[in-house]
Amino acid sequence: MEVKVNDECSACGICEDICPEVFELGDEKAEVKVSPVPADLEDKVREAAEECPSEAIEITE
Numbered sequence: 001m002e003v004k005v006n007d008e009c010s011a012c013g014i015c016e017d018i019c020p021e022v023f024e025l026g027d028e029k030a031e032v033k034v035s036p037v038p039a040d041l042e043d044k045v046r047e048a049a050e051e052c053p054s055e056a057i058e059i060t061e
């Protein structure tokens with residue numbers, strides 16, 4: 001699984017709350033720390049994408 005955060009991100013921090021192993025809040029948007037995503041974190045990344053209010057998390061399986 002590959003993941004990236006697009007420019008729709010509003011830097012709300014929800015993704016970092018759900019999966020801090022992968023997402024880190026930067027100055028203006030969330031950053032992806034690790035992609036491809038380790039297999040044991042994929043479910044949390046999917047959850048973060050579902051919860052993102054801006055639909056800014058793009059997953060490629």
Ligand code: SF4
Binds near residue numbers: 011012030054
């Ligand atoms: S949940 Fe979405 S809008 Fe919020 S910081 Fe993460 S990517 Fe950005």
